Amino acid sequence: xxxxxxxxxxxxxxxxxxxxxxxxxxxxxxxxxxxxxxxxxxxxxxxxxxxxxxxxxxxxxxxxxxxxxxxxxxxxxxxxxxxxxxxxxxxxxxxxxxxxxxxxxxxxxxxxxxxxxxxxxxxxxxxxxxxxxxxxxxxxxxxxxxxxxxxxxxxxxxxxxxxxxxxxxxxxxxxxxxxxxxxxxxxxxxxxxxxxxxxxxxxxxxxxxxxxxxxxxxxxxxxxxxxxxxxxxxxx
Numbered sequence: 001x002x003x004x005x006x007x008x009x010x011x012x013x014x015x016x017x018x019x020x021x022x023x024x025x026x027x028x029x030x031x032x033x034x035x036x037x038x039x040x041x042x043x044x045x046x047x048x049x050x051x052x053x054x055x056x057x058x059x060x061x062x063x064x065x066x067x068x069x070x071x072x073x074x075x076x077x078x079x080x081x082x083x084x085x086x087x088x089x090x091x092x093x094x095x096x097x098x099x100x101x102x103x104x105x106x107x108x109x110x111x112x113x114x115x116x117x118x119x120x121x122x123x124x125x126x127x128x129x130x131x132x133x134x135x136x137x138x139x140x141x142x143x144x145x146x147x148x149x150x151x152x153x154x155x156x157x158x159x160x161x162x163x164x165x166x167x168x169x170x171x172x173x174x175x176x177x178x179x180x181x182x183x184x185x186x187x188x189x190x191x192x193x194x195x196x197x198x199x200x201x202x203x204x205x206x207x208x209x210x211x212x213x214x215x216x217x218x219x220x221x222x223x224x225x226x227x228x229x230x231x232x233x234x235x236x
Contacts, residue, residue: 009053009223013216016045020212027204039078042212043071046219054222062102063222069095070215085187086139092180093143096150099218103153103169106225107160114155122148125181132188140184147177165225172217179210 019041026034047067054060073091076084122144126133133140154173158166186198186207197203 009049012045012049012052016042016049016212016216019045020208023208024205027208028201036078039074040071043067043074043215046215047071050219050222055225057105059102059105059225060222062098062105063218066095066098066102067215067219069098089139089143093146096146099150099173100146100153102222103150103157106157109156109160111152111156114158115152118148118152118155119145121151121177125184128192129184129188131191136188140188143180147180151177162224162226165221168217168224169221172214172219172221174214175210175217176214179207179214182207182210 019038022038023035023042026032026038047064050060050064050067054063069091073088073095076088076091126141126144129140130137151170151173154169157169160166182203185193186203189198
């Protein structure tokens with residue numbers, strides 16, 4: 001028989017999935033009100049899942065804070081039919097910084113090879129998008145550097161923490177980066193992809209599917225990380 005925490009944790013994840021599917025229906029049906037009321041719940045429920053199920057340590061605390069900032073970003077981007085892009089960008093930038101702080105709890109080894117791979121991806125994306133960035137060039141470049149740092153530090157955990165946690169954190173970081181890349185191409189890649197595709201329902205569904213999968217995997221990396229240690233444990 002499952003323990004109560006396990007049952008409640010499973011329920012939280014299932015409710016998050018149901019909320020994500022409801023948002024998808026809002027996208028397909030083009031109902032802004034349905035998207036607005038359903039969008040925050042997957043991240044809220046994942047945050048509760050982490051807080052209830054994961055060991056109480058600094059890793060969990062930083063990830064929960066990152067999910068809270070992601071929630072703010074979600075609501076900024078869905079605040080109106082056009083969205084509030086710059087506040088949303090800042091909110092997600094802070095979320096990625098908090099995820100970096102979580103990954104640094106486990107290791108601060110430099111691992112330059114992994115850094116090179118992560119930053120090469122970000123640099124390549126900025127170069128490809130540069131003709132369409134205009135006045136957003138600097139904010140987007142800064143954001144790309146931060147998310148690449150998040151990717152790098154997730155990769156740096158490999159071989160340091162339990163394999164399940166390492167795989168989930170890195171997979172989540174990669175999937176989150178894929179979602180952000182789709183958003184960037186959708187907004188600034190008019191010279192790369194036809195507008196009809198960039199504004200299509202499948203494109204928007206792909207953005208949100210990769211985003212929520214990434215957030216779920218990052219959250220699960222806390223749940224599968226193992227017991228707290230004397231180094232990173234916190235009261236509470």
